[in-house]
Amino acid sequence: MERTDEQLLAAYAAGDQAALGLLADRHELALLGLARGILGSRTEALDAVQEAWVRVIRFAGAFKGHSSVKTWLYRIVINECANLLNARRRVWGPSVANGGSSPGDAGSAGGSTASGTPTFDEFDDIRRAVDELDGPKRVVVMLCYSAGVPHELAAEILGLPLGTLKSRLHAALTTLRRRLAQGVTP
Amino acid sequence: MTNQADMDHRLERGLRSLASWGEDLPRPRPWERAVAESSMPSARSESLGNSGPWYTRRVHPGVLVGVFAVVFVVVVVGGVLLPSLARSRQSSISFSNSEREERSALSAYSIAQPPPGDSAVGFDPTQTPATEELIDLLSRRVDPEAQPNTSAASPDRHVVRKATVELKTPDVRAAFLKASLIPNAAAGEFVQDSAVTGDVHVSANLTLRVAAARLPEVLNQLRELGKVTGEQVRGEDVTAQVVDVEARLRNERRIEQELLALLDQRNDAPLKDILELRAKLGEVRDGIERLDAQRANLSRLVSLATVLVLIRADAAPEPERAAPALLSKLSKSFGAAWRSGVEFLIGSTAWIVQVAIGGLIWWTIAVVAVVVVRGQRRRAAVLRGGV
Numbered sequence: 350m351e352r353t354d355e356q357l358l359a360a361y362a363a364g365d366q367a368a369l370g371l372l373a374d375r376h377e378l379a380l381l382g383l384a385r386g387i388l389g390s391r392t393e394a395l396d397a398v399q400e401a402w403v404r405v406i407r408f409a410g411a412f413k414g415h416s417s418v419k420t421w422l423y424r425i426v427i428n429e430c431a432n433l434l435n436a437r438r439r440v441w442g443p444s445v446a447n448g449g450s451s452p453g454d455a456g457s458a459g460g461s462t463a464s465g466t467p468t469f470d471e472f473d474d475i476r477r478a479v480d481e482l483d484g485p486k487r488v489v490v491m492l493c494y495s496a497g498v499p500h501e502l503a504a505e506i507l508g509l510p511l512g513t514l515k516s517r518l519h520a521a522l523t524t525l526r527r528r529l530a531q532g533v534t535p
Numbered sequence: 536m537t538n539q540a541d542m543d544h545r546l547e548r549g550l551r552s553l554a555s556w557g558e559d560l561p562r563p564r565p566w567e568r569a570v571a572e573s574s575m576p577s578a579r580s581e582s583l584g585n586s587g588p589w590y591t592r593r594v595h596p597g598v599l600v601g602v603f604a605v606v607f608v609v610v611v612v613g614g615v616l617l618p619s620l621a622r623s624r625q626s627s628i629s630f631s632n633s634e635r636e637e638r639s640a641l642s643a644y645s646i647a648q649p650p651p652g653d654s655a656v657g658f659d660p661t662q663t664p665a666t667e668e669l670i671d672l673l674s675r676r677v678d679p680e681a682q683p684n685t686s687a688a689s690p691d692r693h694v695v696r697k698a699t700v701e702l703k704t705p706d707v708r709a710a711f712l713k714a715s716l717i718p719n720a721a722a723g724e725f726v727q728d729s730a731v732t733g734d735v736h737v738s739a740n741l742t743l744r745v746a747a748a749r750l751p752e753v754l755n756q757l758r759e760l761g762k763v764t765g766e767q768v769r770g771e772d773v774t775a776q777v778v779d780v781e782a783r784l785r786n787e788r789r790i791e792q793e794l795l796a797l798l799d800q801r802n803d804a805p806l807k808d809i810l811e812l813r814a815k816l817g818e819v820r821d822g823i824e825r826l827d828a829q830r831a832n833l834s835r836l837v838s839l840a841t842v843l844v845l846i847r848a849d850a851a852p853e854p855e856r857a858a859p860a861l862l863s864k865l866s867k868s869f870g871a872a873w874r875s876g877v878e879f880l881i882g883s884t885a886w887i888v889q890v891a892i893g894g895l896i897w898w899t900i901a902v903v904a905v906v907v908v909r910g911q912r913r914r915a916a917v918l919r920g921g922v
Contacts, residue, residue, distance in 0.1 A: 369570065370566065373564065373566035377564060377565065377566060378560065381565070382555040382556040385553070385555075385556055386553045386554035391556075395561060399566075399572075400569075402565055402568075402570070403569045405569075406570065406573045407573065471549060472552065475549035475553065476553060479553060490550060491553065494547070494553070494554045495555075496551075496554070496555060522546070525546060526546065529542065530542070
C-alpha cells in the first residue's frame with residue numbers, strides 16, 4: 350500500500366532516509382516547474398528548490414500537520430522564490446528583478462511550431478509579460494498553471510479565499526492579454 | 536472572437552509551459568544535493584551563518600536590533616544622564632561645602648561659648664542641621680540669664696560672630712524703629728542704618744552690635760518684626776590674631792622695662808645717649824599703645840556680635856471684596872474652565888509631539904523589531920506548516 354506524504358515525512362523524521370527520496374519523486378518536478386515559472390531561470394529554480402529541501406530536512410521533525418505536506422512544500426518553495434526575487438531586486442534593482450529570464454531558459458521550453466503551440470517568439474513574449482507582473486500576481490498565475498495544482502489547493506497554499514484567488518488570477522490574465530495584445534503579434 | 540479564444544488558448548499553453556520543468560531532472564537532484572549539504576556539518580553551520588570569520592557571518596536581525604538598542608541606551612545614558620548626574624552631584628557637593636562652612640562657624644561658636652551643662656542640650660558640631668535648626672540650637676544653648684557677662688568668650692578661643700536677617704513686613708517704618716531699639720536692651724550699640732522710602736518700594740537696612748551672648752535672643756526679637764525670608768549666622772575665629780597681639784604686647788612691655796632699667800643705671804651717661812634711649816623708649820611705648828588698642832578692638836569685636844538687618848516691604852493684604860454676583864461668578868467659572876481646557880489641549884498636544892519626535896529612535900526600533908519578529912514568526916509558521 351502506497352504511503353501518504355505525511356507518512357513519508359514522518360518516516361524521514363524518524364530516520365528513514367529513503368522516505369525523502371520518495372517524497373521528492375512525487376513533488377520535485379512540479380516544484381521545479383513552479384520555481385522556474387516564478388523566477389524565470391532554471392538555475393535559480395534549482396537553487397530555490399534545493400534550499401527548500403534543506404529546510405524540509407531541517408524542520409521535518411517540527412512539522413505539526415496543520416496543513417498537508419504538499420501545501421507545506423509549495424509554501425516553502427514560494428518563500429524561497431520570494432527571497433531570491435528580493436535578493437535579486439536588492440542587487441540589480443526592480444527592472445532586472447522583474448526581467449530575470451534568459452533566452453536560453455525560454456528556448457528550452459518553447460520553440461515548438463506545432464499548431465496551437467506557442468512559437469519561440471510567442472513564448473518569449475509571454476515570458477516577458479509574466480516577468481512584468483508584480484510578485485503576488487506572478488505567483489498566482491504560475492501556481493494556478495502548475496501541474497497538479499487545482500485552484501482550491503492554490504488558494505490554500507497562498508492562504509487566500511478561493512474567490513480572491515480567482516479574482517487575482519483573472520486580473521493577472523487580463524493584464525497579460527493586454528500586454529500581449531499591445532506588444533505581441535500572435 | 537476566434538482570435539480572442541485562440542490567444543487565450545496560446546496564453547494558457549504558454550503559461551503551462553512556463554510553469555513546467557520538462558522531463559529532464561537534473562543530476563544530482565536538488566533534494567539529493569540538499570541531503571548532502573545538510574549532512575556536512577560545516578556546510579550546515581555555514582548555511583546557518585555560524586562559521587567563518589565573524590565579519591562574514593550572517594547576523595540575526597533581532598540581534599542587530601538588540602545591539603542597536605543597547606548602543607542607543609549606552610549613548611543616551613552616557614551622553615545625557617551621566618553629565619546630568621555629575622552636575623547634580625557637583626551642586627550637592629557645593630551645598631555640602633556651604634553646610635560645612637556653616638557647621639565650622641557654629642563649631643567655633645560652640646567652642647567660644649561653652650555653657651555649663653552643655654551636654655544636656657545634646658549639641659554635636661559634627662552634625663549638619665539646616666540653618667533654622669542651627670539658629671534654634673543657638674537660641675537654646677545660650678542662656679542670657681545664666682551668662683549676663685558680655686565677655687563670655689573662652690579664654691582659649693576668640694570668635695567674631697556676624698548674623699544677617701532678612702525680613703519682610705507690611706510696615707517697614709515700624710519694624711525699623713523697633714529694630715533700632717533692640718541694641719539698648721541687649722547691651723549693644725547701633726552702628727549704621729539706611730532707609731529708602733517711596734510709594735512702591737520701601738526698605739531699610741540696619742547694622743547692630745549686640746552682646747555676643749545675647750545674639751540668639753536678639754535674633755528671636757528680630758524674627759518677630761516680620762516674615763523672615765533669609766537668615767545667616769557666621770563666626771570668624773580671631774584667636775590667632777589675639778594671641779599674636781598679646782605676645783607682641785608682652786614683648787614690647789619687656790623692652791620698655793629693660794629700657795627703663797637701663798635709663799636708671801646710666802645716670803652719668805652722656806646726654807646724647809640718654810636722649811637716644813628716651814627716644815627709643817617713646818617708640819616702644821607707641822607700639823604698646825597701638826597693640827593695646829588692637830587688643831581692645833578685638834576684644835570688643837568678640838564680645839559684640841554684628842547683626843545686619845534687611846527690612847523689605849511686604850505686599851499688604853488685599854481688602855476683602857464683596858461677594859461677586861452669581862452671574863459673574865458663573866461666567867468666571869466658565870472662563871476658567873475654558874482656559875483650563877485650552878491649556879490642557881495645548882499641553883497634551885505638546886506632549887504628543889514631544890513623545891512622537893523625542894522617541895523617534897525608540898519608535899524606529901520598535902517598528903523594526905515588530906517587522907522582524909513578524910517576519911520571523913510568519914516564516915517559522917510556514918516552515919512548521921502552520922497558518
